[in-house]
Amino acid sequence: MKLAVIGAGAVGRSVVELAGEYGHEVVAVADSSSAIVEPDGVDAEAVLTRKAEIGVVGDDDPDDALAADYDVLVEATPTTLGDAEPGFSHLKTALERDRHVVLANKGPVAERFGDVRALEADSAGGVRFEATVGGAIPAISTVEDVEPSHVTAIRGVLNGTANFILTRMAAEGLDYDHVLAEAQDLGVAEADPSFDVEGTDAALKCVILSNVLSFGAAADPSSAREFTLADAAVSGIRDIPGSALRLAAEDGRTVRLIGEATGETVRVAPRLIPENGTLAVNGTQNIVQIETTHAGRLNISGRGAGGPETASAVLGDVGRLK
């Protein structure tokens, strides 16, 4: 398939770098201010070098990438809330041209799921978004396989930054501020870590999962309950003292930021869990636990973030669109 990659952050760059290994060709790349369009396929290494050295991908306009002749638009611009722009418009443009869309950007499916499904219904193109939840973990496709109406709940550790911090607090007996500083030094936490430590990132992923369950089980989309971030009950990890983890450990437990999604509710909060249990993944790992009607509980864990990991999920989705 021919890909147009919109967004040249870690994920977009990894998709450009790895597309050839999955048998696909990148015909356009855009960042916020530039683009390159090559109908015979861009020179991936040259594009990535150019971006690294001078901060642009090419001499064209971003709109040229949206207008290019591609089969799949990969939307990898930063997640935005509310109207989910400009990502939503990129998706809309592609679908109105009857092209496919693969999202790494959570905004459109967390905040405007109904609008996305409506545009998809009127288009020959399809929309997939495995990369928006759990990085390399095939969460959404596993829910599709067992069918959303056969899933009673999904829970998990969906933010690697928060999980890393709590893992280190438990392992070293250190306080939050100390471990946060360590995480920032390692590049595991951002300079402004709120999105991760307040639970917003995990909540967006749970909102997406609840939308998948709700719309997947509904007789028709117009009757499906739509979730947005506003529907999520969210609390983060800022207020957890080191003493809470020491107390938990005395009882064979630990504290982790756990997200829960059903077709009815979305909730993210720190929870006490068995310290050697399945949910207690370590460091930046993620885990998704899917409760099914006929197949019991499925657990899938792996790397929840990272350029190559997320690109792997994007390219897996491209393969499913063939």
Next chain:
Amino acid sequence: MKLAVIGAGAVGRSVVELAGEYGHEVVAVADSSSAIVEPDGVDAEAVLTRKAEIGVVGDDDPDDALAADYDVLVEATPTTLGDAEPGFSHLKTALERDRHVVLANKGPVAERFGDVRALEADSAGGVRFEATVGGAIPAISTVEDVEPSHVTAIRGVLNGTANFILTRMAAEGLDYDHVLAEAQDLGVAEADPSFDVEGTDAALKCVILSNVLSFGAAADPSSAREFTLADAAVSGIRDIPGSALRLAAEDGRTVRLIGEATGETVRVAPRLIPENGTLAVNGTQNIVQIETTHAGRLNISGRGAGGPETASAVLGDVGRLK
């Protein structure tokens, strides 16, 4: 889709029972001596009751089921080795009629993978076999998504009977014979448990996985290395004394029957593993660990066997064939 279900053991019966919930219709069912064919869909409850009460599914001949008008043949007869008959012939008949085949029977893909792929290449029908490895765990479809050429190795706990026995030996400090008797009372082990405790069942699953990796990565099927059970290095759990598990526990480890599959080797053996590590799933649970080039390690655990669990994998495959 219209399904013909060949085999009325636990898996076949569960597929008949659950097909409607996945939006499919069963038009034919066969056991070893009888069949029922209903173009408008069989009465699932009546068929299952008949089978339970008098041991047959209907008044027709098994060949009538193979000749029926179906979209997908579900092959759920007992796994046989060597020529994999009669399962292989059932698959051949369906593919020669340009119908799809979903296997729960391991024989054809463990012992005759090349022949299966060749028949599939000449047919409008496709062959899927998620249910042959790891029950409810989406092992094969996850390997497909990340692409076999991007998988360096797969390892796991693939036999619930052996894992149950070792889990109980470790937990209770009991010897093999005692725990085997307990497992047989619970129906977790067969009267003749060799297939499970000698590692043959786990080995067949690893052979299937190695075939998926080998054929998936090959430029063309004729150059792919084909694996059969004869290629597997297998040792089971019969000779593990209770003392070995006690010794392991002193070092924070335990013993589990671990299968490994790459595009080059197939190996099943008891191994020392960290007792709280990811591979140390408990009881009859299975786990599949997939090592990938770009996405790190993916772990998927869940129920590895059972009628509804395996039927869930079969019906997931039917959905992927649509």
